[in-house]
Amino acid sequence: MxxxxxxxxxxxxxxxxxxxxxxxxxxxxxxxxxxxxxxxxxxxxxxxxxxxxxxxxxxxxxxxxxxxxxxxxxxxxxxxxxxxxxxxxxxxxxxSIESYTLKDIVVRPNAEDPAFEIIRQAIKNRKKHLTEVESFSSDVYIKGLQKLVGAPKKFFGQDIQKMLELDTNRRGILYLSESQSIFSFKRPNKIHEEMVSSKVSGRNNSFSFNKASDLIINFYENLMLEGSGLSSRSFVSPIADNALFYYKYKLLGTTEENGVTINKIEVIPRRKNDPVFRGVVYIADNSWRLMGTSLDLTQAAGINFVDTLNISQQYNKVESVYMPTTVRFQFKGNVFGFKFEGYYMGIYSNYNIHPNFPKNHFTAEILKVTRAVNKKDSLYWMNNRPIPLTDEEKFDYKKKDSIALRKTSKQYLDSLEKKNNKFGIGKLFLSGYSINDRYNKKSIYFDPILGSVFFNTVEGAALKYGVTYRKTLEDRKYYSISPEVRYGFSNRMFTGNISANYYYDPLKRASVSASFGSSISDLNRYGSMSLRSNTFNSLLFERNLAKFYKKEYATVATTRELADGLQGSVAINYAKNYTLKNTSNYKFRDVKDEEYTSNNPFTPTTETPLFPTYSSFNIAADLTYTIGQTYITRPDGKFYQESRFPRLSLGYRKGIKGILSSDVDYDLLSVEIYQERISAGLFGYTSFVIGAGKFLNNNAVYYPDSKHFRGNNSTVFPPNLRKFRYLDFYQYSTDKQYLEAHIEHNFAGFFINKIPLLRKLKLEEIVGVNYLTQPNKKNYKEFYFGIERLGFGVSYGYAYDGNKKVEEGVRITYGF
The missing domain is CATH 2.60.40.10 (Immunoglobulins)
Structure with a gap:
């Protein structure tokens, strides 16, 4: 009662x-x-x-x-x-449009504009305003909108209007989402956010990826938008300590607001192509604080993906300080004839600048999204959204939400699958063939035949073909089963294997896997080059760079997060290993001064066994810890964010003699420290990886179980920070100790941007060093320099064995 x-x-x-x-x-x-x-x-x-x-x-x-x-x-x-x-x-x-007057100000010819002194005062007080609020909490509403305002009729043969559900003018909303959060912040960079509600047009069961921390932009910082993806470089604030080197200023006028004189100042780049803003800032007299901004980044400043980005902020008084109450990122661009525009906007309310955060309020979890956030009905949103929907947005929600509901019905999905699952020789040959059952969340995928045919001198013309079955369960759990067969027409060798994986806990990134059967594997456990690349090199240039062996094996492995940022994995492997030899010398043309080498990389002119047939039983364990790891928790998984600190890895692999007649006996301990994209501000970023290891026991180590390195004998290869550019694939594997280091710096166009004819290409300069030392290869070094853009790069480098130059040449990298 x-x-x-x-x-x-x-x-x-x-x-x-x-x-x-x-x-x-x-x-x-x-x-x-x-x-x-x-x-x-x-x-x-x-x-x-x-x-x-x-x-x-x-x-x-x-x-x-x-x-x-x-x-x-x-x-x-x-x-x-x-x-x-x-x-x-x-x-x-x-x-009424604000009238900014220049009364009582006389600007003489060649005299400094009064705006410069205002900016100097703002710079002088920059640190004070940056740190005056130690912590705060607030409610945040975020709205994101992306729309097409023009598009070609067809793209790669696809009807764009139908594919993207556009109107007859090929215009329409691509993405519309809203979210509400409670956001907490504590200096210098601790954040915690809990999403209260979420809505995504056309995705009734989805969760918005809106994040209040993505909208944090503080012009009291010297450098802005580091690591945002807009550019490889940072952008200089108009009130940075060195801003006068990058900007000119013009006082457009002053006005009075609640007894405060506000100066409207135009921000003008001194040099067109510097990484700077252009637009207007509003600065209050006496306090010299920002009252608002309307600043643009353009392609001249070096931004990627969009043509222009406007950043607008409005500040309101909270007790004795001013805090941003609205922040808007508005953009537009044109890519391959697709004209797009949109914005992301945050509205901050109910500020508390003296919060009493409980103990352990700030953890590695920076955003928590619960299952209930997307359950709010239309009445809730009508009463709680602080930005009314436009007629276009109302129509988009109504249309896409009803379509999304219809798309979950068995009748619709069956009709969709009937069309999409229609068999075609072209599909099977070029891209692979899929049979999907979306209603029951399962699929079967058949590999493309074109990518399954290859050639090497061990197998001759060969076929490697696989099929993958996948079943998706609730909350992003899934399992998959993949059988694969391989046959060489020259050596008449058939191999087959099957692998299975069960991803059972997305919140812990936990999975178990198993595989068994036989396969033809690269002698280098990291691989040397793709089957397709080796095919081209062999048939066209008479260079059989990849070397192979056969193994019959069984493997069981598991991986799981043990603590925030700490991932552990264990694998148990058994294999019986066989050497192979060349059985084909076929090529399209006979290249002068080139000849196929044997499958033993140490005896290129003679086919000799690299190792005897042997059995191997080993256990491998790895721990990987990311310092300062942060993540987002959602009902469908745990999503790690890029850390500003290095990642540490510890590995141990033990070969055990006697179990299942195993012939190996060794213990390998290895450590690695790794970090990508360490910001150097206007000078780009640096990436590095340093690894070391030692065989504590090497009583019985055969070549496939040695410590291998990611070498390269090819001019063209996919980029990999751990990859040497001139080191042989196989020659310098070791069963003793080693130390390797790879350091690369990307200047992000710092120099090329100053060359008028080249700056439009947005090329990025790179320099790098690779180093390796081990008992049989002491003080091996590589130095290279070059340019790259969007994953493609050209470099020239030199390799030294000690003080002796052993190789130099061009290297081309490609990546998608």
Whole structure:
């Protein structure tokens, strides 16, 4: 009875609160009747507010009684309006363009613009404003919109209108999402966010990837947008310590707002192609703090993927400081005739700049998304979204959500599969053939025949063909089974194997796998080159670079996260290993001064066994720990974020003699430290990997069980930081100790950007060093330099064995 009474009181309290609140809505235009998009509307003396949409419409929930609305937009005069809220009401507002005057300021010819002194004061106070708020919490609403405003009729033979569900003009929304979160921050870089609600158009059961931390941009920092993906370099803030070297400034005028003089200053790059902003900043007199920004990044500044990006911020007073209440990233671009535009916008409200965070509030989990966040209905969103939907957005939600619901029905999926699963020789030959059953979440994939045919001198013309069955379970769990067969027409050798994997705990990245059978494997356990590359090298250039052996094997492995950032894995392997020899010398042409070598890399002119037939039983264990690892937790998995700190790996592999007649007896201990893209600010970024190891016991080590290195004998190869560019694939494997290091720096166009004819190509300069020492290859070094762009690169380098130069030449890398 008491419990029932208590629940009744809670319901009555909630109902009475709802009755005490009303919706205030309206439209914001300027004095010419033009729409003012994205204006801010908030209650005076609070940070509770909303934003107008692109059509100037706004909506705000206000308590019953007297209230003062503040209407604010960059470039317009701020307006305060007193209202008496007794019911839902419409309050339209007209904003006048702000008149910024230059009264009492005389600018003489050749004299410095007054803006420079204002900027100097802002720079002088930069650190103070950067650190004046030690921590805060706030509510954050994020809205993301991406749309096509033009597209070609067809792309790779596909009808774009049908494929992307566009209108007849090939225009339409590609992505629309909203989310609400509670966001916490503590200096210098601790964050924690808990998503409250999420909505993604056309994906009824999906969770938004919106993240408040992605919208954090603080112009009080010297360098901006490091690691954002917009560019390999950072961008210089208009009030950075060295900003005067990169910018010129012009005072456009001043205005008064609530007794504060605000200076409108144009930000002008000194050099067109520096990584800098252009646009307008608003700085208050006396306090010299930022009051707002409207700054652009363009292709001239070196951004990728988009043509222009506008970053707009508005600050409101919270106690004695000013905090951003709206942040908007607005972009547009054109890629292969696809014209797109959109924005991501964050609205911050209910600031608390003196939070008392509980112990262990900040952990490696930076964002938590629970299963309930996408269960909010349309009434909830109508009453809680601070940016009203436009008619286009309403239509997009209605259309795509109904389509998404229909797409989950068995009838629809069966009709879809009937069309998509239609067999075609072209599919099977070029891209592979799939049979999907989306309703039951399973599929069968047949490898493409074209990629399954290859040639090497051991097997001659050969075929390697596989089929994969996959069954998806709840919450991104799945299992897969993959049988594979291989046959060489010259050596008449048939091998076959089957592998299975069960991914059973996405939150712990946990899986178990097993495989058994026989296979033809590369002598280098890391592989040397792809079967296709080796085919081309053999048939066209008479260079059989890859070497092979046969193994009959069984493997069982498991991997699991043991703690935040710590991943552990164990594998048990048994194999019986056989040497192979060349059986074919076929080639398309006879190349002068070239001749096929034997399958033993140490006796190139004579076919001799590299090792006797032997059995191997070994256990391998690995621990990998990422320092400062952060992650996002969602119901469908754990998603790690790129760390700013190195990753450490410890490995141990033991060959055990006697078990299943095993002939091996060794213990290999290895360590590695690795990190990619260490920011060097305007000078690009550095990546490195350093590894060392030692056979603590090498009583019986055969070549396939040695420590191998990622060598290269080819001019063209896929990029890999751990890969040597001139080291032989096989010659320098060891059963003793070793030390290797790979360091590469990417200058991100720092030099080429200064050459007018080349800067448009957006090429990035690279320099690198590779190093290896082991008992049979002491102080081997490689030095190289070159250029790259979007995964493709050309470099020239030199290799030294001690102090002796042993090789030099061009290397070409490719990647997708």
């Amino acid at each position: 008491k419990k029932t009474y208590f629940l009744l009181l809670c319901c009555l309290a909630t109902f009475s609160t709802a009755l005490a609140q009303h919706q205030v809505s309206g439209k914001i235009i300027d004095t010419n009747g033009e729409i003012v998009p994205f204006a801010s509307i908030y209650l005076k003396n609070s940070t509770k507010g909303a934003s107008a949409n692109v059509d100037g419409q706004y909506q705000l929930t206000v308590d019953k009684g007297n209230a003062t609305l503040v209407f604010k937009a960059i470039g317009y005069k701020t307006v305060e309006k007193n209202i008496n809220v007794t019911a839902d009401m419409v309050v339209n507002q007209t904003l």
